[in-house]
Amino acid sequence: MLDTDDRVRVDAIRDQIRAGGRRWTIAKGAIVEALLAGPGHLSPQRIHEIIARQYPQIDPSTVYRALLTLADEGVVHTLGQPGEARYGLADEPHHHAICGGCGLQSEIPATAVARLLTAAGAVTGFQFDRDSVTLTGRCVDCA
Structure with a gap:
């Protein structure tokens, strides 16, 4: 469960995406919430594991596509790791x-x-x- 500060961050990110004329989806919201709740930057696989508990209909390929879109939208950034990228929120420098x-x-x-x-x-x-x-x-x- 997100605390009030995290909920404010989710709302601000959602508003940023919508203000740019882009769609806010269940998958994007679930990914942002997982990144807020998770320890540090997370792999796409770990993000999927976290969100599949609440949203079993979201498959790994949806997570990958949504992460790429969120990166294009400036919401997340990629932290390169040997063999695997990890993603984190980019709303706080x-x-x-x-x-x-x-x-x-x-x-x-x-x-x-x-x-x-x-x-x-x-x-x-x-x-x-x-x-x-x-x-x-x-x-x-x-x-």
């Missing part, structure tokens, strides 16, 4: 840290790396995509 040892993922608030991106841009001449930065390293347990 953040970046990612991934452990190269165990695969642990952690979200980094966008504000925590904003100055670093500006400084790196000044040194390299690049304009960095502020929507998607992934840092790799070792977590505390693997260090």
Whole structure:
């Protein structure tokens, strides 16, 4: 069950999609709710497992198609993992840290790396995509 803050996020995402002239479907709503309830970024398979409990009529291919549409709509983003992509909500700006040892993922608030991106841009001449930065390293347990 979603709390009030999560329900507000779902409503805002639904309104964003509809304002763009696109359809809000049961599958899209179920996926957004699963991503809010799940731990971190989830694989399409894991999303399907979560939503199939309440919506057994939604098959895995529908989840894949809906995720691609949600990504095109800017609602979710893809976090690449070896062998499998994982999806997360993109409505709150953040970046990612991934452990190269165990695969642990952690979200980094966008504000925590904003100055670093500006400084790196000044040194390299690049304009960095502020929507998607992934840092790799070792977590505390693997260090």
